[in-house]
Amino acid sequence: MKSILKQAAFSLTGVLLGSCAFAQSVTDPNYVKPFSGDAAFNTWSIGVNVGMLSTYTPLQNNSRQDFMSPQVALGYGLYIKKQILPSFGIQADYLGGKIEANNSAMRPAPFNNSAYNSVSTSLNYAVSLSGNYTLANINWHYKTTGIQPYFTAGGGFMGYKPVLTPSDGTAKVNFKNTDGGKISEFYVPIGVGFKLNVSKAVNIDLGYQVSFVNSDNLDGYNYSNNNDRFSYAHIGLEFALGSRSKPQLATHNPVNSMRDEYMMDEARLQMAIDAQKAQNDQLRNDLNAAKNEMNASLAKFTxxxxxxxxxxxxxxxxxxxxxxxxxxxxxxxxAPVIQKPDVKVYVTEADRKIVKEAIRNLEFDFAKSTIRAHSFPSLNRVADLLKEKNFSLKLAGHTDNVGSNDANMKLSKERAESVKNYLVSQGANASRIEATGYGETQPIASNKTAKGRQQNRRVEFTLF
Structure with a gap:
């Protein structure tokens, strides 16, 4: 039986160890236990990008713009982002560069000519705060996210300086004659794009942004009385901040973690079933062996x-x-012992007389429990009576009130025990004799006289 229990314990240990080993081997660096909090992810990231700035946008035909020939100029930007949810983050952006265009639109009569050949606007800064919405985490594989399409929208302030080149060949001029030609205005950036997740900490960012300026001053020329707008197409890198062991919240694929969790549970269950089956087979073999052994020994035992x-x-x-x-x-x-029937014996008047005589003749040494010799003959007759008729005897020792209560109680108990010991020494059954001391608590006469005190110094015999 002990071997069976031991094998069962080993089997159970194997199941537990196998489950732990599987749990460690099946998980990957992208695994996060489902429904974990933000602490399990990297939620901060920074990005840098470079691209092309232009007055062209897909929202308006070039012929309707102040300058009909948009040009491409270098732009650059950076941002920092805090991911709040897997699908939403808050992003602070900086953008700089130049915006250029040629061939201003024809002004109406009486001008009927092109006022400026070109414009070059220095975008000193454009800072904004935007919401970044991850539209989907597209999986090319089960375990890692491949592409993240996103959409951004926000608002901010930009500082710029438009410089115009007149068509009559005169020198370039600032659009604004004050503050060194610099202008600061509110703008609204709206963008789309997608990110390629090349590792746990690095994403390639491809995006296109259209910014709506709250004026018609960006190109330094008013033709259609529409607010200006410009676009920025860029490519860049995004770097996750935090522990390298944690995945990004924005790129995390919770479906994969739930799949891993399901696979681990399924594998653990299968391993437990297999281990239980092996344990059952072993137990069956052990039981069959034990049964054969029991059958072989049955004749011996019966x-x-x-x-x-x-x-x-x-x-x-x-x-x-x-x-x-x-x-x-x-x-x-x-052989069974035949018990003799009990014979009931009665206390006779002669028996009581023997006891009274013993009481009357009983004397002790002064303040001691030693019985004086002249008391022995009457006590011997009491012992013979107890042996002959198997009576029970209660001895009660009493004193007068001379001395302390404790001393009197002790002396009365010792005198009763002294009588009992003597009777036992003469062959009486000790189990049928009870000796008790009461001290001075139960006087039968007054302790104020010598005669009364003499009467109170006594040992009472009760025969039954």
Whole structure:
């Protein structure tokens, strides 16, 4: 039985260790336990990008713009982003560069000519705060996110300086004649794009942004009385901040984590089933072996050669005659003892007289429990009476009030015990004699006189 329990314990340990080993091997660096909080992810990131700035946007035909020939100029930007949810983050952007265009639109009569050949606007800064919405985490594989399309919208302030080149060949001029030609205005950036997740900490960012300026001053020329706008197409890199062991919240694929969790549970269950099956097979084999062993030993355990009901291997008295009653060891039981009926004995007046005489003759040494010799003959007759009729006797020792209560209580108890010891020494049954001391608590006469005190110094005999 112990071996069976031991094998069961080993099997259970194997299941637990196998489950732990599988849990460690099936997980990957992108795994996060489902429904974990933000602490399990990197939620901060920074990005840098470079691209093309232009007055062209897909929202308006070039012929409707102040300058009909948009040009491409270098732009650059950076941002920092805090991911709030897997699909939403807050992003602070900076953008700089130049915006250029040629061939201003024809002004109406009486001008009917092109006022400026070109414009070059220095975008000193454009800072904004935007919401970044991740539209989807597209999976090219089960475990990692491949592409993240996103959409951004926000608002901010930009500072710029438009410089115009007149068509009559005169020198370039600032659009604004004050503050060194610099202008600061509110603008609204709206963008789309997608990110390629090349590792846990790095994403390639491809995006296109259209910014709506809250004026018609960006190109330094008013033709259609529409607010200006410009676009920025860029490519860049995004770097996750934080522990390299954690995935980005924005790129995390919770479906994969739930899939891993499901696979781990399924594998653990299968391993537990397999281990239980192996354990059951082992237990079945052990039980069959034990059964065969028990069958082989059954004859030995049940053999009873003398037929007394006790198997031979326990029978300490083999060969007991048939019909003999035996004990658990197979040995004959002793013959039953026939109990004699109890004879009821009554206390007679003669018996009481013997006891009274013993009380009357009983004397002790002064303040001691030593019995004086002249009391022995009457006590001997009481001992003979107790032996002959198997009476019970109660001895109660008493004193007068001379001395302390404790001393009197002790002396009365010792005198009663002294009488008992003497009777036992003469052959009386000690179990039928009770000796008790009461001290001065139960006087039968006044302690104020010598005679009364003498009467109170006594040992009472009660025969029954």
């Amino acid at each position: 053999a009873d050669s003398d037929g007394d009901g006790v198997p031979d291997f326990l029978d300490k008295c083999p060969g007991t005659p048939a019909g003999t009653k035996v004990d658990g060891a197979g040995c004959p039981l002793p």
